[in-house]
Amino acid sequence: MPSISTEDKYLTVLNLFTTDKPENQDRLIQEMRKIVDAAAYDGWISSTVHAGQESPGTANFIQWRSGEDLEARYAGEEFKHRVMPVFSEITTSIRLLQNEIVYTQRHPSQGGSTEIEPAREDHTVIEIFKTSEGDQEQLIAALGEGQSWLADVPGYRSHSVFKGLRARFLDGAFAVVYSQWASRESYDAYRAAADAEKSEARRASEARVEALATERDWNSYRVVHTRKAGE
Structure with missing residues (x-):
């Protein structure tokens, strides 16, 4: 199964799509699964498809050996003339984000690696x-x-x-947080906590982020499909 580690040095690509109808989300997932199951690109490491929960959309968490390998994929005829036209037809927004992992933390109960796969049933x-x-x-x-x-x-x-290193359809500097929770209820309770219920460390941390971030948005997901090279 794919995992997130600061030791791997992979280029992590997050392809984020939003749509306005649940049936379009289903179609997006179908199209993504076809691409993932047929993937045999030079430098491709893994892909993990996520289905939107809070609002319709999908995320594909992709690991590549290098930016050069990814750009070769983007330059291909299949990506330019089949993949992007199909996705553009059924989405309301597209963001293709290239990133490097800089930090990961787990609850002690989660073992020694941050794994991503459908069987974990994370609220992501x-x-x-x-x-x-x-x-x-x-x-x-x-x-x-x-x-x-x-x-x-x-x-x-x-x-x-x-x-964030570079992006298509997103301007300026950015950072991404990918988090895993036991359930939607636990995440919602975390977000809804009143200031009086928060620790001093949390209040200070949130104030710091608020001062540094110019914009922020999020969606929640469920992992529905994953595949690694060689499988």
Whole structure:
């Protein structure tokens, strides 16, 4: 199964799609599964398809050996003349984000690696933070080491922070947080906590992120399909 590790040095690509109808989400997943199951690209490591839960959409979490391998894929006729036209037809927005993993943390109950696969049944949340070029590193630190207190939040399983390197259909500097929770209910309770219920560390951390982020948005997902090279 794919895993997230700061030791792997993979290029992580998050292809995020939104749509306006559940049936279009189903079609997106079908199209993604076809691509993942047929993948045999030079430098491709793994793909993990996610179905939107909070709002209709999909996410494909893809690991590549290098940016050069990814650009060769983007330059291919199949990507330009079949994949992008099909996705453009059934989506309301597309963001293709290239990232490097810089931090990952797990609850002690989650073992020694951050794994992503359907059998785990994680409630997964992907949050995008935009920031200024000069504040990107500080924001990453605030989202990573600055949130060690998350391990004490009920239902928390893991969170991984990615530095945005470049993107298609997203301008400016950004960071991504990929987090795993035991259930939708535990994540909703975490988000709904009143200030009086939060620890001092959490209040300070959230204030720091708020000061550094210029925009942020998120969706929750369920992992529905995954495949690694060689499988």
